[in-house]
Amino acid sequence: MLPHDCTPPPHWPSESVTYINRARYAHSLPAEITSELKRSGSASNSSDEARPSSKSKPPVVIRTITSPDHPAYNQRGLFASKKILPRTFILPYYGEIHSDTRSQSDYDLSLFRSPSTGLSVGVDAAKMGNEARFVNDYRGTDAKRANAEFREGWDGVRRMEVWSGSEGIKKGEEILVSYGKGWWHARLGDQGDGEASSAPT
Numbered sequence: 001m002l003p004h005d006c007t008p009p010p011h012w013p014s015e016s017v018t019y020i021n022r023a024r025y026a027h028s029l030p031a032e033i034t035s036e037l038k039r040s041g042s043a044s045n046s047s048d049e050a051r052p053s054s055k056s057k058p059p060v061v062i063r064t065i066t067s068p069d070h071p072a073y074n075q076r077g078l079f080a081s082k083k084i085l086p087r088t089f090i091l092p093y094y095g096e097i098h099s100d101t102r103s104q105s106d107y108d109l110s111l112f113r114s115p116s117t118g119l120s121v122g123v124d125a126a127k128m129g130n131e132a133r134f135v136n137d138y139r140g141t142d143a144k145r146a147n148a149e150f151r152e153g154w155d156g157v158r159r160m161e162v163w164s165g166s167e168g169i170k171k172g173e174e175i176l177v178s179y180g181k182g183w184w185h186a187r188l189g190d191q192g193d194g195e196a197s198s199a200p201t
């Protein structure tokens, strides 16, 4: 039996992905990088922004997308289980921290470039992760823009986090980010070159 806080949330795809509640480190991750992850560097969010404890249950629920008009129809998405105020920490993005290439993964976020090795370090939630791996991109949905974003954060180690945008998020609304131009370009070529910002590799 899993310890209570490692129990997957409702609608977790238990057959294929391991639910984790902290970051895991790839065996191949160089030791220097593990040390660098523990140095704060620029990885901090300003303290005047809302940050509930990371230990509290995140205000989210995983749901299957049932609208055929949604571009991620029949997949899962992440929704607000209660009202989320503007510019508020929602939940961390957990996965496997690695420094190898994960170009096949649709769940890999760029974390930082290691100064000592020059390697790009990412967090890949393809095989293990938490609820944050179900955040979809706003493109093609009814939303005109993202209502949330990925941000670099700090909790004793560098990590990626999901934060609400400037308008907050209503209860029941889907949490949507922008995966960024690079993410879409890598998958759609020139068709994916619209305006977008930030995050995944």
Ligand SMILES: C[S@@+](CC[C@H](N)C(=O)[O-])C[C@H]1O[C@@H](n2cnc3c(N)ncnc32)[C@H](O)[C@@H]1O
Pocket: 071, 072, 075, 076, 077, 106, 107, 133, 134, 135, 136, 137, 138, 139, 140, 141
């Ligand atoms: C990080 S996952 C998001 C969670 C995913 N929907 C799931 O159920 O596992 C990224 C994948 O979701 C889908 N996706 C997310 N946003 C999308 C969008 N705006 N248009 C099309 N597909 C999207 C794509 O299949 C993409 O590879």
